[in-house]
Structures are given as C-alpha cells and as structure tokens.
Amino acid sequence: MKKTAVRFDPFKVEQEEWKRQQRKERYKKALTICSPIFVLLLWEFLSRTALIDPRFFPPPFEILKTFLAMGMSGELFSHIWISLYRIFAGFLLGVIPGVIIGLLMGLYSPVRHFISPLVMALMPIPTLALLPLIIILFGIGDMSKVVTIAGSVFFPVVINTAAGVLNIDAIYLDVAKNYGAGSKEYFFKIALPGSLPVMLEGIQMGQAIALLTIVAAEMMGATSGIGYLIWTSYKAFLLKEMFVGLILISFFGYLFSLGLRMLQKKLIPWR
C-alpha cells in the first residue's frame, strides 16, 4: 500500500472540504436567482406554444414590451408614484401608532388590559370591508387609501410590539432594577432594544399587508394607482397591461422585503 503525502496533509483535506462548502453555497445562491427566471422561461415557452392560453397568459416577453411602451407614455409612472406614495404614507401612519401603542401596552399592564380587548375585537374586521365608509369619510382621493392601508398595517405591528416587550426575559428586568435603572433608562436600554426583533417581524408583516391592501383598495375606489391600472386593464381585457401591474406589485414587494431585511440586520447586530 502506498500513501501519498498530499492526501494526508490535514490542511489540504480541510481546504478541499472548505472549497466544497463554498461551491455548495454558490449553488444555492444560483438556485435562488434561477427560480424566477426558470418560471418566466417556462411561462414564455408554454404561452408561445399555446399550451396555456396566450390570451389569458401572454408571454412574459410581450408583457415586458408592453411595460416599455407604457413607460414611454409616462402615464405608467404616475400610477406607480401615486401607489408608492400611498403605500409609504399608509405604512407609516400604521406603523408609528402601532409601535407607540404596542410599547405602552407592553410596558404598562393597565394600558394592555384596556386596549387588548379592543385590538382583538377590531382585528378580524377586514379594513377593506370598511372601504365604502372610509371613502365617504375621506373621499375618493389619496387619503382614503392611506387610511385603509394604515388600518391594516396597524394590527400586526401593535400586537408584535406588545409581544416583543412582554417576551423580554425577566432576568433583564432584574438586572435593570438591581443596577438602579430609572423608567427612562429602562425604556431605552431594555424595553426598546429587547422588543426590536419581534417588533420588526410585525413591521415586516405590515409591509406585506400594505401591498395586498393597496391593490384591492385602488381596484375598488380610485382613479389612479397600480390597482386602478390592473382593474381598468382587466375590464378592457388588456391582459398584458394587467400583468404589468401585477408584476410591478410583486417586484415592489420583493424590494421592500429586501430593504426591511437589511434594516433588520443593521438594527439588531447582536442577534
């Protein structure tokens, strides 16, 4: 039996292993990037060969051309901007009170006992079901959409923020008390950072809900926005235009999720 020196060099062995791991990681990344592309290609193929009805599912390439053509006219971007504005405004209008009330609920049990039945009772009501009422109150313009989104975003944020504070391990309360933290220090050093991970999960959920809500709200009562575009295109049987709207929403959803993940990494480096 002959043993080669290279084979038994432990560094070489581990180096090989490390390289194999790296390759595996790259492979996984490639899969993540490939999956949407693969689906689009498949769709293109099925649609071109009329295996699926191209009237209902026009080939992605055609949708892209439609997107460019619509982009040229400039009208598309005004729809995009108006929707983005409503999403952001509604998101903030839901998140900010959600965080504040959630923190108060987590910190002060009387506040919690007073508010949580209200939250539990109101949460099951879809804000969209209130849209007719909201439109009467706030008009057909931006405000009604902003309020609808805010109403939907508020609940996951308030619930998660309160849960985030309540789930802070009791030992940190003991540490704070033992070392003489006042209520202000307690808030900034313990309650706020300690609740942040769960709070951000709620905000992440709120972001997804905001996108779901905007489309529905604009479909039901609006004269502009991506949802309006989807709805009018559908009614006129302009399915390519409709898909442009749908794909835009999915694109923004992806973008926002990515943004929030990055924010999460920044805000909780200790995780």
Add this chain to the structure above:
Amino acid sequence: MEEPSKIVIKNLTKVFYKKESRVTALDRMTTTIKDGEFVCLVGPSGCGKTTLLRILAGLEKASTGSYQIVPSGKDRPLQSMVFQEKGVIPWLTVKENVAFGLKMRKLPKSIIQERTDYYLKKTGLNESASLYPKELSGGMKQRVSIARAFANDPEILLMDEPFAALDEQNKFILQEELLAIWTETKKTVLFITHSIDEALLLADRILLMSAQPGKIASEIQVHLPRPRTMEQVRADQGAAAAFMEIRKHLQDEVQASRE
C-alpha cells in the same frame, strides 16, 4: 480586632402566597455579616437561598422582619448582584454591559471609562470589549457579569451560584480570578453555592441553612490561610472535617424533608 457589621438580618421571613399554595421560603432568619467578610450560603435546594439574595438585592420584598446593609458613607450603591451568565444583556456590547451600573448612576463619563477599562482588563475582557455576548463563551459571559458588579463598586456583592453552569476548568479559573479581585477590593460578599469545595475555597465563613422553611442551622469558620488554592483545601485536615460536616448536614436535611 472585630470588624464592624455590614449586613444585619433580623427575623427575616418570606411567604409566597398564591391561591393554591403558601410556601414559607424563609422563616425568621437572623444573621450578621461583617465588613469585608466572604460568606458562603449552603443549603439543600429549595431552602430559600435565592429568596434571601433577591430580598437583599431589592428584587423581592420580605413579608416580615428586616435587614440592613450598613453604608460606608461613600457614594456607593448598597448592593450589586452577579447574575448567572443569562444576566448579561445580549443587545449591549461587553463594554456597555460592564458600564451598565455606572451609566444608570449617571457618573461622569471619565469615571465610567476609567472603571470600566480597569475591570475589563482585570477580567481579561479588554480584547472582547466591543463584542456582543453571543460571541462569548459561558466563562467569558460570567466574567462580564462579575466585572459589571465590581465596576459598580457597591457596598456588598451578592452572587447566586454564579459558576454553577460552567465546566470544571472554567470554574477553577473564575474562582481564582474572583478571589484575586476580592482580595484587592475587600468587598463584603454573600455567595450562594451548592458546591462544598467551592465554599471551602472561597469563604471566611459558611452559613448552613436548614431545609424549607429556610433558616440558619449552623455555621462554620474556614481558617485556611489566604491566598488559597484548591490543593491546600484538599490537603488541609480541618477543611476535610468541615467538608464531611457540611455533607452530613445536607444529607440529614434532605432526609428530614423527605420524611
């Protein structure tokens, strides 16, 4: 020369009262701990050791009875607790954790900086000052907890089985480090342990508690000269006798509480 009293505990009683149960955790406990003394509290589990410490730490209120921590007149907090490693706050860096008590007391920045650096160095944490606790081993986390308590410069230190979760090697190292810092600062320490060896290594005096309801059953003076090592503890006749005495006490208490 007799040292003045530092902790005076008189008839301290704690009852946990719930709908279905009332537990007398401490029953008219009375004892006095002298200034600069290192006292270990040993007793069967559930006898109220943690309860006593939490009362002294201001985290729990006594039902009846009283205790006093005699202040030295300097600007010091009365007590600081060395929590178990879980007590290191995960969202603060090592340095921020060590400075925690000082910041809460709003001391001048320069003093905070100086004392934090001093105890970071003392506990060998200065290299890890800017790390978050998740990057530390159990032993390192416990050092943070110890550094935080000493940096706060309290009248007395309270420790509840701080090394119980560590492996043997780390335990030995940390015990030695703790003794070194203690020798330098001469703080009054009340230290809970279930390890007889640990108590013999660390303590000037060992308080033995009876099983629930907890009170002081007896006490043992440890006369071993300092600085001590585990080898000395093992070799010493008196320490061996004390070991057996404590062991017998614990067994008897457990036996009695079973009957």
